[in-house]
Amino acid sequence: MPSTFHIGFDDTDSSEGMCTTFLCYNLVKELISDTRNELLDYPNLIRLNPNIPWKTRGNAALAIRLRSSLSKKNLFALCGKYIKRFATSPRANAGLVLFEGEEIPAKIQDFSNRAMYSVLGLVEAREIVREFCLESISLRSNQGLIGALAAVGNVLPSDHTFELIAYRKSLSKPRVLDKSKIVMMSEVTSSKTFSSYDSEYDRIMIAPHGPDPVFLGIRGESAAAVKNAFNILCPVENLRGWMIFRSNQGTGEHLREPISLDNPKAYYSGKTLGTVCEAPRTQIGGHVFFEIENEQGKIGCACYEPTAVFREFAKMLTVGDVIEVGGGIRKNTTLHPKVLNLEYFKVVKLAEKFTSSNPKCLRCGVSMGSMGRGQGFRCEKCGQKSSASKHLIEQPRGLTEGRIYIPPVRAHRHLTKPESRFQLTKKRSIRVKLINGWES
Numbered sequence: 001m002p003s004t005f006h007i008g009f010d011d012t013d014s015s016e017g018m019c020t021t022f023l024c025y026n027l028v029k030e031l032i033s034d035t036r037n038e039l040l041d042y043p044n045l046i047r048l049n050p051n052i053p054w055k056t057r058g059n060a061a062l063a064i065r066l067r068s069s070l071s072k073k074n075l076f077a078l079c080g081k082y083i084k085r086f087a088t089s090p091r092a093n094a095g096l097v098l099f100e101g102e103e104i105p106a107k108i109q110d111f112s113n114r115a116m117y118s119v120l121g122l123v124e125a126r127e128i129v130r131e132f133c134l135e136s137i138s139l140r141s142n143q144g145l146i147g148a149l150a151a152v153g154n155v156l157p158s159d160h161t162f163e164l165i166a167y168r169k170s171l172s173k174p175r176v177l178d179k180s181k182i183v184m185m186s187e188v189t190s191s192k193t194f195s196s197y198d199s200e201y202d203r204i205m206i207a208p209h210g211p212d213p214v215f216l217g218i219r220g221e222s223a224a225a226v227k228n229a230f231n232i233l234c235p236v237e238n239l240r241g242w243m244i245f246r247s248n249q250g251t252g253e254h255l256r257e258p259i260s261l262d263n264p265k266a267y268y269s270g271k272t273l274g275t276v277c278e279a280p281r282t283q284i285g286g287h288v289f290f291e292i293e294n295e296q297g298k299i300g301c302a303c304y305e306p307t308a309v310f311r312e313f314a315k316m317l318t319v320g321d322v323i324e325v326g327g328g329i330r331k332n333t334t335l336h337p338k339v340l341n342l343e344y345f346k347v348v349k350l351a352e353k354f355t356s357s358n359p360k361c362l363r364c365g366v367s368m369g370s371m372g373r374g375q376g377f378r379c380e381k382c383g384q385k386s387s388a389s390k391h392l393i394e395q396p397r398g399l400t401e402g403r404i405y406i407p408p409v410r411a412h413r414h415l416t417k418p419e420s421r422f423q424l425t426k427k428r429s430i431r432v433k434l435i436n437g438w439e440s
């Protein structure tokens with residue numbers, strides 16, 4: 001009798017090369033070449049808390065969900081073989097977890113949920129592995145066990161996106177891509193793909209620059225959409241093959257939990273509501289800082305230079321504005337307190353902002369001079385006096401109530417919800433056929 005299995009793995013890569021999705025690509029390729037295995041979903045590319053400092057790049061973990069008539073032992077041995085073959089870097093703290101069963105236990109789902117925004121420990125991961133009799137392997141520091149377990153538990157039940165990742169044959173050859181084709185693809189498929197091209201800064205966003213095997217990645221709303229977009233770019237040279245992943249990228253899933261300002265925890269991600277209590281100021285390097293407060297406490301908010309135009313919007317905030325902010329808590333240092341590194345802000349209520357000017361002389365029409373606090377005004381031209389008060393002029397704010405402000409595409413994190421997705425949420429259960437391409 002075939003069984004349902006959920007395989008999670010993480011941390012097989014390092015900054016010198018490799019990519020955990022490439023391991024997944026190779027493992028899936030072997031799994032589907034055996035008729036005893038049937039994939040139940042696209043491989044899941046789960047991005048975890050992006051504010052974890054020990055991540056290599058985008059804090060990705062992977063899950064494969066399948067029905068198989070292989071024994072648990074044999075399936076686990078096969079997956080373990082791939083982990084050992086690929087996770088060879090001394091910095092790859094790889095983890096592999098295998099769960100057998102239809103329904104993921106609530107405790108594992110809860111662990112995954114917390115992995116999105118908090119910092120979890122190995123002790124808890126190991127306890128869960130023991131409690132549910134999961135098969136597992138972990139290498140070196142064993143840290144990858146956390147991501148592997150979190151990947152198993154996140155079945156992407158609501159909002160989700162897709163990414164087609166193509167891999168290159170030779171790592172020594174540069175990634176050659178036709179920029180004009182990418183710009184055209186991004187325009188033609190704009191309602192169904194996202195973050196391929198940053199038109200504001202004329203920057204291609206689909207190809208990495210590191211030594212890893214990824215050729216390109218196209219993100220979008222459906223498997224058909226990303227495949228169609230890829231077809232527009234083909235043929236490309238040095239292509240090994242490609243695979244479509246279902247993912248939480250572009251969903252903002254890490255920013256759903258509230259951050260408490262009475263004791264915000266370092267590296268946590270989330271959101272909070274507050275009133276601007278210290279106006280934005282620009283510091284050396286072009287970084288913008290301001291402070292918000294609510295009944296729980298106060299925190300500084302930071303918008304760094306690469307967020308470009310986002311900083312300009314942040315600079316328009318003023319004391320008294322009520323805003324919702326989302327981001328990650330930067331650890332305090334001996335010199336600086338904890339700071340919320342901003343990933344978005346939403347204007348809830350704008351404070352009125354006024355400038356004042358002295359009244360004009362009724363005879364000459366020129367601005368009168370003040371005779372001192374509470375002493376009224378005098379026209380310097382004709383000497384006419386006036387007890388009128390200063391004129392208050394309401395300033396246009398440049399910000400819009402209800403609008404969400406986010407950094408430009410080039411400064412997005414994998415989980416950032418792009419503007420094109422603001423109106424979308426998906427709720428559906430997926431049992432789909434895999435659309436994959438392998439090298440011939």
Ligand code: ATP
Pocket residue numbers: 010011012013014019020021048049052054055056057058059060061093095114115116117118119120121142143144145146147148
């Ligand atoms: P890439 O994006 O190239 O795959 P990466 O950025 O995913 O690399 P990893 O090398 O996988 O980085 O390292 C991330 C490590 O952090 C993993 O060991 C993972 O288990 C661990 N981790 C992920 N989320 C959490 C969390 N919320 N709490 C504690 N550890 C975590």
